[in-house]
Amino acid sequence: MPTLDAVDAAPLDLPVRVQLCHAALQHLADQSGLDVLHVKGPAIDSALTDRKRFSTDADILIRPSHTAALQRTLERNGWRLVTSFKAGSFFEHAANYHHDSWGYVDVHRRFPGVTMHPDEAFEELWSRRQEMVIAQWPCPVPGLVDQAMLLTLHAARGENSPRARLDVENAFDRQPEDFQRQVRDRADDLGATLALAAALHELDQHPEDPMTDLWRFYAEGGTRADEWRARWRAALTAQTRARVLIGIVWVNREFVAMELGHEPSSAEMRAAFYSRIRNAVNSLRRNPRPRPVHPPHSPQDQG
Amino acid sequence: MTRVAPEAIWVPADNGYAVGLVPRGPVIVLQDSSAFIWETLQTRGREPFVSEDVIDEVIQGVLDQMPDAPRDEVASQTRQFLDQLLALGLLVLD
Numbered sequence: 001m002p003t004l005d006a007v008d009a010a011p012l013d014l015p016v017r018v019q020l021c022h023a024a025l026q027h028l029a030d031q032s033g034l035d036v037l038h039v040k041g042p043a044i045d046s047a048l049t050d051r052k053r054f055s056t057d058a059d060i061l062i063r064p065s066h067t068a069a070l071q072r073t074l075e076r077n078g079w080r081l082v083t084s085f086k087a088g089s090f091f092e093h094a095a096n097y098h099h100d101s102w103g104y105v106d107v108h109r110r111f112p113g114v115t116m117h118p119d120e121a122f123e124e125l126w127s128r129r130q131e132m133v134i135a136q137w138p139c140p141v142p143g144l145v146d147q148a149m150l151l152t153l154h155a156a157r158g159e160n161s162p163r164a165r166l167d168v169e170n171a172f173d174r175q176p177e178d179f180q181r182q183v184r185d186r187a188d189d190l191g192a193t194l195a196l197a198a199a200l201h202e203l204d205q206h207p208e209d210p211m212t213d214l215w216r217f218y219a220e221g222g223t224r225a226d227e228w229r230a231r232w233r234a235a236l237t238a239q240t241r242a243r244v245l246i247g248i249v250w251v252n253r254e255f256v257a258m259e260l261g262h263e264p265s266s267a268e269m270r271a272a273f274y275s276r277i278r279n280a281v282n283s284l285r286r287n288p289r290p291r292p293v294h295p296p297h298s299p300q301d302q303g
Numbered sequence: 304m305t306r307v308a309p310e311a312i313w314v315p316a317d318n319g320y321a322v323g324l325v326p327r328g329p330v331i332v333l334q335d336s337s338a339f340i341w342e343t344l345q346t347r348g349r350e351p352f353v354s355e356d357v358i359d360e361v362i363q364g365v366l367d368q369m370p371d372a373p374r375d376e377v378a379s380q381t382r383q384f385l386d387q388l389l390a391l392g393l394l395v396l397d
Contacts, residue, residue: 012316012321012330012332013316013317013318013321016314016316016321017321017330019314020312020314020321020323020330023312023323023325024312024323024325024326024328027310027312027325027326028325028326031326077326077327078326078327078328099328100328101323101327101328101329101330102323102328102330135312135313135314135323136311136312136313136314137312
């Protein structure tokens with residue numbers, strides 16, 4: 001009989017850790033009375049994935065009004081903030097936390113592409129939730145149509161990567177026509193028509209939308225300069241345009257810390273700032289004009 | 304009474320069972336025969352509360368699967384393993 005080395009350290013496969021992470025998070029949510037929907041990775045119904053797709057972290061969508069409470073709960077229980085909402089992405093939709101036992105989680109407070117008010121959108125998704133057992137723990141997940149929609153919307157930001165294409169293939173293309181229609185209807189209901197069009201390469205049907213170029217960038221990829229030009233066109237107010245400009249040169253302290261492996265000093269932050277400006281200028285020099293692939297926008301949208 | 308800790312979560316893994324205790328961990332991987340014992344345990348302990356002699360039951364379950372193994376050694380190793388689970392909080396004695 002082999003020796004019972006029960007507690008000997010052994011390598012933990014990432015997909016296994018991600019499942020445990022989902023269950024651990026749901027336990028915390030249950031304890032604190034917080035509404036959480038588990039999305040992507042092991043929370044995807046087998047009808048929508050080929051299971052070759054592994055996540056490196058757990059993804060959850062928190063009821064927006066519960067966000068602060070969840071963050072407090074995570075921090076009380078050994079989770080460390082890696083990337084804040086503000087630093088995470090253009091959409092400021094997700095914060096990333098790490099736990100020594102459970103690994104990484106992306107906490108979403110809204111889903112990019114869904115333009116319905118986040119509180120209402122969550123309630124819509126919550127009202128059609130299902131339950132999935134992950135690591136022996138019952139976890140609420142969106143309904144099947146909503147899962148397909150969210151997976152497709154997520155792929156819309158995949159810059160046409162093989163993984164994004166596979167997700168669209170599994171969650172949408174291979175599904176019956178009636179199911180696809182339900183996904184489209186649901187996207188319309190949640191104000192996600194444009195993002196869904198990006199994932200399905202149907203953006204040409206929306207030439208007038210100021211967000212079209214941005215979604216085209218996310219769906220198809222491009223240079224940093226393409227991205228900033230698209231952001232500029234999508235920003236219709238002075239305030240949002242100012243934020244775009246700030247974003248071009250703004251240095252993310254958390255990213256610098258991750259790169260350096262320690263909290264950056266003032267000098268290191270200054271160096272990162274100058275490097276950011278140099279890169280932005282070089283990028284614009286290399287790509288002096290936007291790609292001429294879209295009809296012109298109205299005059300106020302021209303950057 | 305003995306029960307599997309309600310806070311224990313587990314996932315079958317290529318190298319055994321990955322078991323963790325929520326909310327804080329740790330995560331351990333039970334390998335080889337220890338994974339087999341865990342499976343026996345969680346199968347028999349699926350209800351929140353199980354019979355008082357669940358440990359003896361598990362030992363007997365292991366022995367049933369390995370009739371040729373030396374009984375004392377199997378019993379000793381199994382009890383040692385269950386003690387480790389108790390120490391980690393993955394089993395609870397009420």
